[in-house]
Structures are given as C-alpha cells and as structure tokens.
Amino acid sequence: MSPKTKPRYEFRIFGNNLTETEEKINKLSKKEKTRKMTSVYLLASGNPGNNIKIRDGVMDIKVLENVKYGLEQWNPFLVGEFPLSSEVIRTVVFPSLGVQCPVLERDKYTLKQLVDELITVDPDLSVAYVNKTRHSYTINKCITEIAEITVNGAFIKTICVESEEPEKVLKVKNKLGIDDTVENVNYPLALKRIMGLVQLPEIWKSWDF
Amino acid sequence: MGKKKLTIGEASKPRFEYRTFGRDFENAAFLMSRLSVPVPRKVWERFSQEIYIVSRTNDVNNTKIRDGKMDIKTFVQEVDGLEQWNPLMKGEFPMKVDVLKNEVFPAFKVEMPEFEKDEYTLEEFLEIVKNHPDLQAVSVEKQRFGYMVNDTICEVANVWINGAAVVTVNSESTEIEDIKKTIKDLELEGVENINYLQAIKRVIGMIDKKLAN
Numbered sequence: 001m002s003p004k005t006k007p008r009y010e011f012r013i014f015g016n017n018l019t020e021t022e023e024k025i026n027k028l029s030k031k032e033k034t035r036k037m038t039s040v041y042l043l044a045s046g047n048p049g050n051n052i053k054i055r056d057g058v059m060d061i062k063v064l065e066n067v068k069y070g071l072e073q074w075n076p077f078l079v080g081e082f083p084l085s086s087e088v089i090r091t092v093v094f095p096s097l098g099v100q101c102p103v104l105e106r107d108k109y110t111l112k113q114l115v116d117e118l119i120t121v122d123p124d125l126s127v128a129y130v131n132k133t134r135h136s137y138t139i140n141k142c143i144t145e146i147a148e149i150t151v152n153g154a155f156i157k158t159i160c161v162e163s164e165e166p167e168k169v170l171k172v173k174n175k176l177g178i179d180d181t182v183e184n185v186n187y188p189l190a191l192k193r194i195m196g197l198v199q200l201p202e203i204w205k206s207w208d209f
Numbered sequence: 210m211g212k213k214k215l216t217i218g219e220a221s222k223p224r225f226e227y228r229t230f231g232r233d234f235e236n237a238a239f240l241m242s243r244l245s246v247p248v249p250r251k252v253w254e255r256f257s258q259e260i261y262i263v264s265r266t267n268d269v270n271n272t273k274i275r276d277g278k279m280d281i282k283t284f285v286q287e288v289d290g291l292e293q294w295n296p297l298m299k300g301e302f303p304m305k306v307d308v309l310k311n312e313v314f315p316a317f318k319v320e321m322p323e324f325e326k327d328e329y330t331l332e333e334f335l336e337i338v339k340n341h342p343d344l345q346a347v348s349v350e351k352q353r354f355g356y357m358v359n360d361t362i363c364e365v366a367n368v369w370i371n372g373a374a375v376v377t378v379n380s381e382s383t384e385i386e387d388i389k390k391t392i393k394d395l396e397l398e399g400v401e402n403i404n405y406l407q408a409i410k411r412v413i414g415m416i417d418k419k420l421a422n
Contacts, residue, residue, distance in 0.1 A: 016374060043414075115417065123265060123342050126414035153420035154373030154412045155232060194371045195413045196345045204372035205258065205348040 008143070009071040009166040011173055013182060014158045014190045015209045021159055022146055024176050029137035029144065040111065041128040042119060043188060045197040047098035051188045054111060057082050061096050068166045070184050083108035089118070099124050128152055128191045142172045151194050158190070225291040227388050228379035229400050230368075230408035231422035237378045237395040238354075238365040244394055245356035245363065252355030259351070260335070261409055265343040267318040270297060271406045273349075277302045277331055281316050290402050291388055302331040309334070319343040347371055347409050359391045360384065370412045375420065377408070 013021075040054040051062040051074060058081050062074040079092055086104040093114075094101035102118060109118070119125045128151050137144040142163040149156060161172045183201075185193075192198045203209045262272040269284040271294065283297040298312045306324045314321050322337050329337070338344045353366040361382035368375050380391040392398055400421050403411075410416040 014372075016369070016372070120414075120417050127417065128414060129419075150232065151373050152412045152414055153230075153232065154370055154375045156373045194373045196347055196371055199339075200348055200371055205350070207350050207352075207367075207369040207372070207374070209372070 006164045007065055007073050007075040008162040008164050009066075009068060009073045009169050010160060010162040010186070011071050011169050011178075011184050012158060012160040012186055012190075013178070014156055014185050016156060017208050018146075018157050018159055021176050021178065025137055025139065025144055025146060025159070028139045028175060032136045032138065035132075035134045035136070037132050037134070039130045039132065040115075041130060041188065041191055042093070042097060043126045043128060043192055043195065043197055044097045044099055044124055045192065047096065048189070050096040050098070051186065052093065052096055053187075054082070057111065059084065059093070061092070069170055070180070071166045071169050072184060072186055073166075074186070082111045082114075084114065089114065097125060126195050126197060128195060130191070139172045139175065140168055142168050144172065151191055154194065156190070156194070158187075222383050223285065223293050223295045224362075224381045224383050225288065225293050225385055225388055226379060226381040226404070227291050227392055227397075227402050228377060228381075228404055229397065229421045230375050230377045230403045230411075231420045232376060233422055234365060234376050234378045237397055238376075240395050241356045241358055241363050241365055241378065242354075244358045246358075248355050248357050252353075255351075255353045255355070257351045257353070259349045261347045261349050261405065262317065262338055263345050263347055263406065263409055263413070263415060264317040264319055265345075265415060267316075268406060268410075270316040270318070271404070272313070272316060273405075274302075274331065279304070279313070281313070283316070288385055289389065291385055292402065292404060294404075302334065303328045304334065317344060345413065345415070347413060349405075349409065358394065359387045361387045361391045363391065363395075368408075370409055373412065375408065375412065377405075 042052040049064040053060055059079040060076050061079055062076045064072060065075045066073040080088055085108055090101045115127050119127050131150045132147050134145055134147040142161050145160045147158050161169050163169050193200050193204055257275060260274040271282045273280050279300045281297040282294040285293040285295050300308055305328050335346050338346045348371050350369040351366050353364050356363040361380040363380045365378045368377055380388045382388050411418050411420055
C-alpha cells in the first residue's frame, strides 16, 4: 500500500441480475477504464476478518479494521513475493487463515508448492482462482466498480462503491437505489459462499439475485 | 436387430454420457439447436433446484436431492471416454435411519456419523452433512434446453452452483457411436468429458482443476 493511501470504506454486492444498478451507474458516470486480472484467494471457513490474496506473484492480506454504517474498512499489508519463506508462512499466512500451521519441510515455497502441499491437502482450507474484468467509474468522488468475475470457472457479477469517507459511500448507495436491506458482501465472504465454506443464504440459491 | 430409438422422457437401459462444463458453448449450442429433430414441448425449457451432496473421498457415486427425493447414481464404466452411470438408490425424506446407514452413507464412502433418531427429515440430514468434514451440500439450479441430435438426448443448460453460473452441454444414448458422431457434429471433439460431480467439485475447490473453458 502506498503510504499516502488511507484505507477506504467499502460497500459491495454480488449477483447474477444487477442490470438495474449497472444502468444507474452508467447514467451517473462514464466508464473510465477496464482492467483484467487474475487473483488467487486462500480461504478458510473461519477468519472473517482476513482477506488473503495473491496477484502477480505477490501476496497481500487485507485486515478488517472497522465497520461504520454497515460499510467495511479493510487495511492491506504486503506479505511478500513468492517464493515465500517458511517463516512468513508459519508466522503470517497460517495465523491469518486461522488454522494450525502444518510441519513445513521446505525453506521456501512457490505459490504452486504452497497450494499443492499446504492448502489443498487441508479440508479446512480452499483455493479460489478468480479472473476479474473490472470496469471503473467515479460517482460523487467515490470509486465505483462493475466487475465480471469467474470463481474457479463459474461466473458472477459484483458492484462496489468505496471511499475514504463513509458518508460519501452512503450517498452513492442511495443514488443507486440500494437500501439498507441489501447485504454488504465482501470478496472472501462471496467466495466462501460459492465454495460452500459458509452457509449459503436463501437468496443465493436462486439464480435471479 | 436394429437399435431401439430413444424417446425423451422414457426409461431406457443405462445410457452412456458425454457432458462438459465451462463458460462458453455458444457454437455447440447453436449447432445442437440446428441439428436437432423437433422435441416435445415439455423439454424445450425446464427449471429445477437441486442439492448435490459431494464427498471428498468419492467420485463414483453421484447423490442429488430434488423436491425432497434423493437419487444416487453409481459409475459403472467408461468406454471410449464416455461414462455410464446406473441408478443405485432412490429414497424420500423423511428417511429411515437404516436407509441412511446401509445405503446412503456407504455410497459417500466417508466415516459413518452417529445417528440418534429413527428417521431424518431433509433439514436434519443436511445438518449431519454440514457437520461432516468430508461432505458438502451444494445448491445447484438448472435451466435446461432439450434437443435430440443423431438419436441422442442432448441439452444445453445454464447451471448455477452455489449462485455462480456455468454452462453445460451433453449428449447421451445407449449407443456409443451415436454420441461420438454427435460430439463431432457439435465440434466438441477433444473437449474434456466432465460430469456434474467433477464440475461441482472443481467450482467449490475440492478438486484443483479447470473447467473446459
């Protein structure tokens, strides 16, 4: 994270039928850019306050710092570049996953070694390969995003509004017609639902959400 | 003796199946719709909501629950890359504990849990699954479009696995050569045969392998 960046408050939704909100976003702002990226998420059924992600060979962990008005403020810290030392895996990665670290037989682990030897063998842990196509907008100075993503090959959409100032996010939510009954779902929670690591809410059992 | 023609919706001897999963089968779906003979209106478009029970330790039994009824199919054989599955058991909730002990849990090939009741409702059974480290209940919604190509029963379907969408295409028949011709006609040669169990396990991360596209 750049030292100047202040953690932002975030509101995010996932679904298959977000057309109404997408249309409102497109009316309120011009699309600024589209980026494609692949991320690997390490997930456990517990640890709701940690988001462990690898992108371009670098691991970072976001920690849930604060919740205000139902908006979540996540603070990222850089773990390091692969190969990761066993020391970092033992003292940072596994504590963040919230499960006991197994015996580490290597001094350093590539991402593949970490996944194959330490993650997929543990029934409490899972890996999600997420391809994202992210379209960015700005509404009332809030970063706003519509993204098409695949989670281990399965497709879903997500929309996000974020800002350092939570009041601004609330205003944009209001402009987009998203009321307080709509659940704020962060990335790890959405991935855990798709992967069956946490209880699936009734609404996710119907494709038209 | 000539082969008996398949009729959609009728029981037949166990069929061989080619099925694959991915994000984009637009070309195969287009070809399927154009090559198909007319099919009964009831199979034009069908919706269903199912629960699949997947087991970490088992790829040979496929357990699905629809409308409170359980259906377990077992893998019989693979011939020329096509899979043949046979019905293993059918049951209904509430389910007697003897059925769970003697038929259902042995099919999962996992450690037997402790049972305290004589029979279990679907909700109670799902609670046992939830608490078992090697089992997972997965929500699967299907929007299926039926066709008949080269005397094989075909479909293209949108499938939502725990809310996330994939597409599947399939061809099934008692006649292997008819399926192979259909795979060729749908330009799916070389595309991996992926059954429901495999696709679900890949999406939920139980198997670290990609779908066909």
